Amino acid sequence: MKAKAMVLEQFNQPLVQREFELSRLPEGALLVKILASGVCGSDLHMAEGEDPRTPLPIILGHEGVGEIVQIDGKKKDLNGEELNSGDWIIWNRGIVCNECFWCKVARQPYLCPNRKTYGINLSCRDYPHLLGAYAEYMVLFKETEILKIPKSIDPANLVLAGCSGATAMHGFDVLSEPLLGKTVVVQGAGPLGVFCVVAAKSLGASTVVMISGTKQRLELAMEAGADMVLNRHESSSEERIAILKTLTHNRGADVVIEASGSSNALIEGFNLLRRGGTYLVTGVAVPQQAIPVDVYKDLVFKNIDLKGIWVSDARHLIQAVELVIRHEKVFEKLVTHRLPLEKANEALRLVEERQALKVVLTCQ
Ligand SMILES: [Zn+2]
Ligand SMILES: [Zn+2]
Missing domain, CATH: 3.40.50.720 (NAD(P)-binding Rossmann-like Domain)
Structure with missing residues (x-):
């Protein structure tokens, strides 16, 4: 299959629309159709070369909500529920190693030095390429912490739970x-x-x-x-x-x-x-x-x-999702702009010019 994505190839240059070919899923991975992808202030910093973690080229987008299209094998979510094609999900944007001092001893996995973050430090150069949410489809590795979400929620209202919401809950947690x-x-x-x-x-x-x-x-x-x-x-x-x-x-x-x-x-x-x-x-x-x-x-x-407060972990993601679901009306008002994926450059501009509160990219 083929999937379109918006790629940051050079700092301070517009994102470029590229198509990636996916032959088979990595072991234990999920293929997800992106329903909504939040445009975060961090994306702007990355596009301007201000975030030292950014590899090029990269598909931006670390705030995704999607629908499972395919799973290699069986997988359960953070609540122990079996995941199936057609389920709507959100995920922890970071994957940690579960082996280092911070993961094992300090129990501060958000500080794992081996933390890989979708849309932030995973380049699209290598297979399976689709590792950011500014795309039609995304591949989530086996280790990704996933949370099934109800289909009654508008995915656009939930995107911030994966980044700023989870980070906020991390703050309250300490x-x-x-x-x-x-x-x-x-x-x-x-x-x-x-x-x-x-x-x-x-x-x-x-x-x-x-x-x-x-x-x-x-x-x-x-x-x-x-x-x-x-x-x-x-x-x-x-x-x-x-x-x-x-x-x-x-x-x-x-x-x-x-x-x-x-x-x-x-x-x-x-x-x-x-x-x-x-x-x-x-x-x-x-x-x-x-x-x-x-x-x-x-x-x-x-x-x-x-x-x-640096990023967040799975616990904070669950808390943030709960909060958004209970107060969806407020978060609905936060989403001031919805644009199709192809208009990602316009979306970044709206954030830069502070015309928007929250911009969400959606796939048709
Ligand atoms: Zn963010
Ligand atoms: Zn670690």
């Missing part, structure tokens, strides 16, 4: 205390930030404050359950810090989540956080310029818990 009754600040109202709002409310946070610079995104954050939104362009950093103090008996937020993708957000964030609070840094995903940190004032004296 909190040392339940969120019940807590005050949470989310910095950045992109798909990751909106997901964090829904998750924080769902986990019992009493007050969730969203800070962003885009009016339309702030409105969606309100619909997603934020109790207060603060526009960066209509208030000063000092004003926002004062508002947080007012909301929290002069303490500051219990948890601050950086979901903006910018290291600079931390400069304000340290001042929004209370003494003894937790800072989850979830959005920064590519190398950036260093920021100054006042170690005494912001870190030690405040006794804060500063957590960097």
Whole structure:
């Protein structure tokens, strides 16, 4: 069989439509027809050569939802359910080795140095080529962790569960205390930030404050359950810090989540956080310029818990899928653009120009 895909062959050049021939599936692998493929901010960084993991040529796309077309042998999903042709699935974008220190001893598989990630560090040069979701079909290796999903959901609404949603759930997973009754600040109202709002409310946070610079995104954050939104362009950093103090008996937020993708957000964030609070840094995903940190004032004296969050594992994927299914109406509003696969370059442009909140590529 043959399958079309959009390939990144050179950095800073448009993706090129290519056709790949698939003769037989690798042992234990699945062939999946892509139903929806999310366009992630990371794809843009990769296309611009900013992500050091990117091999060329590569089929982009690490946020896929698909329908099983063929399975070599038998395979079960993460819930132990047998998988069959025709099932709709989502998968963990990363495959780990299950042999190294991080997989076996530290039990932090997301840090596995041998982690292979569809659409991120697997080139399409070698057979079976189809290892990214900007394609009609994808091959999922035997080791891939798969989750069957209900056919009642719109696949486009679910794509973010495979990347930003799972990463957000990883952040909440490392909190040392339940969120019940807590005050949470989310910095950045992109798909990751909106997901964090829904998750924080769902986990019992009493007050969730969203800070962003885009009016339309702030409105969606309100619909997603934020109790207060603060526009960066209509208030000063000092004003926002004062508002947080007012909301929290002069303490500051219990948890601050950086979901903006910018290291600079931390400069304000340290001042929004209370003494003894937790800072989850979830959005920064590519190398950036260093920021100054006042170690005494912001870190030690405040006794804060500063957590960097890198990708996710199967547990977080399941949690993210659950959350999207229960709040599908919100995530439906997040998907502002649906384009056919062939228009992947236009999709990347929409993300770059920040015209879109979430762009999803779909196959006809
Ligand atoms: Zn992503
Ligand atoms: Zn490993």
